[in-house]
Amino acid sequence: MDLSKGDTASVVGQFSSEQTKEFRVNTNSANSFTVYAADNDDGLKLSTFVYDSSFGLWFNTAGVEIASVGNPNGIDIYENEIVLTLDQLGIEAFHDENGLITSSYHIDLEGNARAITMINGGEFYIACEDGGAFRLATSFSSQWDFKNQFAKDLFVTHVAVNSHQLALSCASNGLALYKTGSDKKVQERGIHDIGYVYHSEFSNGYLFAATREGLQIFEIDE
Numbered sequence: 001m002d003l004s005k006g007d008t009a010s011v012v013g014q015f016s017s018e019q020t021k022e023f024r025v026n027t028n029s030a031n032s033f034t035v036y037a038a039d040n041d042d043g044l045k046l047s048t049f050v051y052d053s054s055f056g057l058w059f060n061t062a063g064v065e066i067a068s069v070g071n072p073n074g075i076d077i078y079e080n081e082i083v084l085t086l087d088q089l090g091i092e093a094f095h096d097e098n099g100l101i102t103s104s105y106h107i108d109l110e111g112n113a114r115a116i117t118m119i120n121g122g123e124f125y126i127a128c129e130d131g132g133a134f135r136l137a138t139s140f141s142s143q144w145d146f147k148n149q150f151a152k153d154l155f156v157t158h159v160a161v162n163s164h165q166l167a168l169s170c171a172s173n174g175l176a177l178y179k180t181g182s183d184k185k186v187q188e189r190g191i192h193d194i195g196y197v198y199h200s201e202f203s204n205g206y207l208f209a210a211t212r213e214g215l216q217i218f219e220i221d222e
């Protein structure tokens with residue numbers, strides 16, 4: 001979408017992925033980018049776009065579908081590592097070696113894996129709906145180095161991370177704040193009833209929450 005012309009949105013490129021649940025974008029150059037999509041039917045889908053200045057459009061020049069263990073509903077990327085959430089089947093990790101993407105490992109988790117937030121290539125947080133949330137370190141294999149389940153009594157749909165601060169989107173339970181320590185333990189800092197929370201993100205020292213009542217913005221004091 002081109003949003004540079006005031007209040008007019010123009011479509012300048014598209015690709016077919018009808019069951020896309022979430023996606024990430026990697027910039028290849030000033031004139032090229034690749035979309036990584038968690039497609040609930042087809043698995044992991046990649047589409048590369050290149051800008052054609054003569055038409056003023058982005059053309060889909062390459063694409064590939066990679067089968068996953070289950071039906072993906074979430075995705076995150078850190079450098080060459082890609083991880084999908086697979087609902088009741090946990091997570092599956094992939095490695096990108098110069099464009100060749102292969103499955104690295106699969107880990108089953110309690111609850112329904114909904115969304116993942118990667119800290120680095122081998123450490124991440126997973127929102128598992130009625131299973132709460134997990135902090136997981138894997139060292140790039142299915143044998144985890146560290147696994148911590150928390151917020152077990154909450155319905156968690158997303159975990160936002162800002163250094164040691166965590167914000168859990170908990171649907172009708174609102175927003176739950178947690179803190180991580182040097183001992184890797186996750187400590188509860190309070191649950192806030194701000195309405196039905198769909199998603200939250202940290203940015204520039206503030207916490208933005210998309211709720212049923214609208215966008216809410218908070219500054220967290222410690």
